Amino acid sequence: MWSELIMMLPRDILTLAIHNLLMHKFRSFLTSLGVIFGVGSVIAMLAISEGAKRAALAQIEAMGIDKIIVFSQRPPLDGQSDGNSDASVIERYGITEVDVQHVMKMDNVDRITGLFNTRKKVLKGLSRTDIKLVGADRYFMEDTPCDIIDGRWFSPSDFKNKLNVCVIGTNVKRQLFKIGSQDVVGSNIRIEGDVYKIVGIMENSYGTQYPEIGTQSNMIVIPLATARAHYNDYAFFREGNTHKIIRVVYDMLIVKVVDLMHIDNTAKRISNFFEKAHGSTRDWGIVVPFELLKQREQTQNIFTIVMASIAGISLVVGGIGIMNIMLASVYERRKEIGTRRALGAQKSDIILQFLLETVFLTTCGGVMGILTGVGIAKIITMYSGMPTVYSVWSILASLIISCLVGIIFGTYPAYKAAQQNPIKVLRSE
Amino acid sequence: MSILAANSQIQNIVDLRNITKTYVNGELKVPVLKGINAAVERGKFVGFIGTSGSGKSTLLNILGLLDNPTGGQYLLEGIPVESLSDYELAEIRNKKIGFIFQSFNLFPYLTVEQNIEVPMLYARVPRKIRQARALELAKRVKLGHRLGHKPTQLSGGECQRIAIARALSNNPAFILADEPTGNLDEKTSDEIMELFHELHRSGVTIVMVTHNPALAPHYDKIIRLRDGRIESVE
Numbered sequence: 001m002w003s004e005l006i007m008m009l010p011r012d013i014l015t016l017a018i019h020n021l022l023m024h025k026f027r028s029f030l031t032s033l034g035v036i037f038g039v040g041s042v043i044a045m046l047a048i049s050e051g052a053k054r055a056a057l058a059q060i061e062a063m064g065i066d067k068i069i070v071f072s073q074r075p076p077l078d079g080q081s082d083g084n085s086d087a088s089v090i091e092r093y094g095i096t097e098v099d100v101q102h103v104m105k106m107d108n109v110d111r112i113t114g115l116f117n118t119r120k121k122v123l124k125g126l127s128r129t130d131i132k133l134v135g136a137d138r139y140f141m142e143d144t145p146c147d148i149i150d151g152r153w154f155s156p157s158d159f160k161n162k163l164n165v166c167v168i169g170t171n172v173k174r175q176l177f178k179i180g181s182q183d184v185v186g187s188n189i190r191i192e193g194d195v196y197k198i199v200g201i202m203e204n205s206y207g208t209q210y211p212e213i214g215t216q217s218n219m220i221v222i223p224l225a226t227a228r229a230h231y232n233d234y235a236f237f238r239e240g241n242t243h244k245i246i247r248v249v250y251d252m253l254i255v256k257v258v259d260l261m262h263i264d265n266t267a268k269r270i271s272n273f274f275e276k277a278h279g280s281t282r283d284w285g286i287v288v289p290f291e292l293l294k295q296r297e298q299t300q301n302i303f304t305i306v307m308a309s310i311a312g313i314s315l316v317v318g319g320i321g322i323m324n325i326m327l328a329s330v331y332e333r334r335k336e337i338g339t340r341r342a343l344g345a346q347k348s349d350i351i352l353q354f355l356l357e358t359v360f361l362t363t364c365g366g367v368m369g370i371l372t373g374v375g376i377a378k379i380i381t382m383y384s385g386m387p388t389v390y391s392v393w394s395i396l397a398s399l400i401i402s403c404l405v406g407i408i409f410g411t412y413p414a415y416k417a418a419q420q421n422p423i424k425v426l427r428s429e
Numbered sequence: 430m431s432i433l434a435a436n437s438q439i440q441n442i443v444d445l446r447n448i449t450k451t452y453v454n455g456e457l458k459v460p461v462l463k464g465i466n467a468a469v470e471r472g473k474f475v476g477f478i479g480t481s482g483s484g485k486s487t488l489l490n491i492l493g494l495l496d497n498p499t500g501g502q503y504l505l506e507g508i509p510v511e512s513l514s515d516y517e518l519a520e521i522r523n524k525k526i527g528f529i530f531q532s533f534n535l536f537p538y539l540t541v542e543q544n545i546e547v548p549m550l551y552a553r554v555p556r557k558i559r560q561a562r563a564l565e566l567a568k569r570v571k572l573g574h575r576l577g578h579k580p581t582q583l584s585g586g587e588c589q590r591i592a593i594a595r596a597l598s599n600n601p602a603f604i605l606a607d608e609p610t611g612n613l614d615e616k617t618s619d620e621i622m623e624l625f626h627e628l629h630r631s632g633v634t635i636v637m638v639t640h641n642p643a644l645a646p647h648y649d650k651i652i653r654l655r656d657g658r659i660e661s662v663e
Contacts, residue, residue, distance in 0.1 A: 019538035339534040342495060343595070344523020344551040346516060422495045 017360040020329070031325040032365030034318020035405060039366045039398045042311040043373025046394040048380060049307070051387035053300055060296065062145035062206030063289040068255040068267050070095060070103075070274070071211045072248050075283040093283035094248040102273055103255060108266045113137040113144075113254040116227050117213060119235035119246065120192050122176070122220065131172050132219045133191055134251075135227025143254050145208055146216045151185035151200030154223050158199075162229045167200040169217035189220075194230060196222060211287060213252055263290050315401065318365070319409035326358050326413035334420050341422035350418040358410025359403055366402025370395055439507040442603045442634050443469035443492065448501035450487050461487045462498070463657040469603065469636055469650075474629045477638045478645060479654030488654065489638045493526060493605050494518045506602050523551050527596030529606040533588040535580040541567065541591050542576040548598045566594035570624060586617035593624060603634040610644070622647055 021028045063069065072094025104112055116135040140146075141153045149170070158165050166189070168176070177184050188195050204216040213219070233249045255270065257263050267288045274284050330337070337350060377388040450462040461484045469475045479485040490496035491503065494510060503510050505525060510518070522528075527548075535544050545563040554562070567573045570590035572583075580588055589609060596604050606625070610618035626647070629635055637648070645651050645663075653660040 023538075335534065336536065339528075339530070339536075340547070340551075341519065342493060342522060342528045343548045344519055344599075346519045346551070349551060423490050 014356075014360070017357040020357060021361065021364065027325065028361060028364075031322055032318070032361060032368065034314060034321045035362050035365030035402055036318075036369040036372055038311055038314035038318050038405075039369025039402055040372035040376060041314065042307070042398055042401075043370050043390065043394060044376040044380070044388075045307050045311070047373065047377035047388040047390045048386060049300070049303060050389040050391065050394075051377075051381075053296070054389060055387055056296055057293065058206055059208060060289045060293045062204075062208045063210075063287075064143060064145065064254070064256075065290045065293060066257050066260050066263065067143060067289060068257065068263065068270060069210065069287040069289070070253040070255060070270060071213075071285050071287070072251050073212060073283060073285050074246075075281050089243075090245045090247065092247040093281065095250040095253060095284060097249055099274065099277060100250060100253065102277070103253070103270055106266065106269055106273075108258050108262050110256040110258045111139055111143075112256070113139045114224060114250045115140070115213065115252040115254075116224060116233065116249065117235070117251040118227055118231050120231075122172075122189070122191050131175065132213065133166075133227075134213065134219050134221050135224040136221045137224050139256075140221065140254075141202070143256055144204070144216065145206045146202050146204045148200045149203045151198070153200055153202075159223045159225045162223065162225045164194060164196045164226060165199045165222065166196040167202050167221045168198055169215070169219050170201060170203040171217040172220055173201055191220070196220075210252060211285060260290065263288060267291070315405055319362075319405045322358060322362060322405070323409040323413055326354065326361075326410060327416060330354065330413050330417040330420070333417075337417055337420045338422040341420075347418035350420075351414040354414035354417045355407065355410045358413065359406030362402045362406035362410075363399065366399050369402065370398055373398075440471050441468045441504070442471050442506055443467075443636065444502075444504040444507075446502040446504070448488075448491060448498045448503060450484070450491065450496075451499045461657055462491075464501070465657075465659060467652050467659060467662070469634060472629075472632055472634055473649045474625070474635045474647065475637070475650045475652065476644060476648035477636070477652050477654060478640070478642055479638075480640055482656070483654040484657040485638055485640070485654050489605070489607055492636060492638075493528060494522050519551075523548055524599050525602040527599070527601035527604040529589070529592050529596050529604060529609050531608040531611040533580070533585075533592045533612070535588055535591060535595075537580050539579075540576065541572065541578050541580070541583070544580065544591055545595045545598055548595060552599050554599075562598060563594075566597055567591075569597070570594045584617075585613050586620055589613065589617075589621050590624065593621075593628075597628075597633070603636055604628070606635065606637045608639050608641075609637065610641070611639075 074091070075093055100112060100114060103109060114137050118133045118135065120133040122131040122133065138154065138156070138159055141148065148167070151167070153167060154165060157163075168184075168189075173181075173184055176189065185198055185200060188197050190196075202216055202221070209215055233247050235246045235248065236243060255266075257266050267286060271286055274286070278284060340350060340353075374390060377390070380386055381388045445465050445467045448462055448465040449460065452459045452461060463484075465484075465488065477485060477488060487496065491498050494505075497511060505521065508521075510521065513521070536547070539547070542560065542563045545566055546559045549559045549562065564573065564576065567576055570593055572587060572590055572594070575583065575587065575591075580591065583591065593604075593609075596606075604625075609625075610621055613621060622644070625635055625637070629649075637644070651661075651663040653662075
């Protein structure tokens with residue numbers, strides 16, 4: 001019965017719905033505003049949060065989810081170092097060779113890439129620039145999200161023979177060489193009296209920032225063995241007027257695990273080890289990208305729930321507005337309803353007609369809302385550069401939701417319409 | 430459906446037996462119809478004539494199954510309608526009664542063709558048949574060339590013709606016309622009355638309710654109402 005009805009009536013009802021919509025263009029528009037903004041904000045916020053999520057996930061994943069990063073940090077100064085003049089000249093802290101050997105022996109640890117920041121300043125013309133000269137193990141390229149875009153990575157013999165070779169980041173190349181320089185690979189640079197031959201150029205296109213060290217694009221990397229040969233673990237640097245010597249053996253360790261499932265335990269074991277070995281001196285830190293990922297997802301879920309509630313409220317408000325206007329419409333159209341009843345319309349026919357009209361109205365509002373949301377997201381991307389991502393899923397869901405709003409808030413007016421007494425029409429002028 | 434089966438044996442399309450209607454307004458009881466006995470025979474053109482306050486509108490609503498009498502019996506083609514459900518009443522209005530209104534009551538947003546099709550839509554008549562029948566009826570009221578127009582593009586007389594075509598669409602047992610010439614000028618009224626006569630000649634039963642005594646000469650049977658009672662039957 002109903003399916004038959006649905007098959008036969010649409011042309012009539014759709015014509016009617018469109019007519020009513022167009023007859024009261026402005027009113028329909030105002031009526032739909034709640035749904036338009038509700039759906040629009042859902043779409044825009046989903047697009048923005050999805051974009052932000054993907055960017056953050058890409059960053060975190062780029063650090064490598066099967067890695068644990070342990071880094072050295074300068075311990076906070078206590079008052080005591082004032083009296084001890086020696087301590088202010090030489091500072092020794094951070095991860096040691098012994099630490100590395102211990103971590104290496106732990107279960108689930110595959111391999112460790114050590115980094116040593118020489119804190120050398122690179123001379124370019126007359127100005128000293130803030131480029132980091134970093135000694136790295138051979139797996140550095142493999143275990144970090146970094147690509148050689150020109151030249152090559154160090155060969156085993158570079159490490160073995162402690163050769164003065166280097167791989168520079170793309171930003172470093174931009175700083176040291178003119179744009180369009182062809183023969184960067186193969187040329188030499190001078191770093192505080194030492195000459196290094198450039199064998200490759202690397203780029204970190206994910207923008208990964210490592211604690212204390214930053215991104216590869218801003219580094220010059222040399223073989224760790226070469227760094228040790230030249231500088232051991234000494235770093236000289238100037239702070240204000242005083243010169244300092246800092247001795248840090250490893251500035252960062254990238255620990256690759258065998259089984260991602262147990263990365264939490266491994267990280268905990270490493271933490272426990274360092275706590276015991278370094279005592280109260282907090283000269284180290286640990287980052288587990290996988291943990292960050294999970295935290296990020298949790299925050300994301302909370303954000304989504306908050307967003308959904310806001311959108312839900314605006315949809316409810318919009319739905320009430322629509323119900324209000326449909327009730328007014330039922331009153332205005334008593335004569336039409338009565339005529340239809342006199343011509344043989346069943347109550348169910350009247351209900352279906354008004355329900356479909358409401359659903360048509362809210363769905364139109366939904367479509368406009370989707371366009372509004374996409375527009376808002378586009379504008380935000382344009383002005384703030386924040387990436388936005390629309391999913392087919394979110395658009396479909398919005399359409400279904402606006403349809404549902406029509407059904408939920410159209411039922412009562414439709415019922416009211418069917419209850420109208422047809423007698424009133426015959427002589428009502 | 431049994432209740433809808435046409436019974437050609439029954440001569441009285443409409444048979445009203447001692448119909449009363451009393452409106453209750455709190456303590457106040459207002460009797461509007463005080464025992465109406467009347468019949469409309471098959472193929473007749475019957476006019477109910479009464480001034481306002483005569484109970485004419487109430488009777489019209491009862492005849493059109495839009496209102497229930499307080500007492501008495503109404504047989505429509507032999508069917509006692511007071512026992513029918515809301516659903517069945519709608520079905521009878523749809524298939525057995527062809528409503529014609531004073532102000533035409535066409536749907537302005539539908540074309541002439543769609544307007545004629547409305548009762549057939551509610552009777553679930555398939556689209557092809559609907560369209561063919563709409564064309565046939567439009568030709569019958571001499572507006573076959575106007576199918577695609579909207580009612581607002583038509584004159585009052587043309588609108589009423591379309592309304593008549595609409596009333597005929599489900600081949601009803603009778604046409605129930607409520608002051609059909611009330612909104613028309615004299616010349617157009619005459620044309621519409623002529624159309625009713627044509628329908629009458631082709632065998633359609635017509636019940637017309639009016640206040641206008643000038644229309645009396647048109648009817649086979651004139652039932653005059655006064656103060657809720659039948660004053661005379663001619």
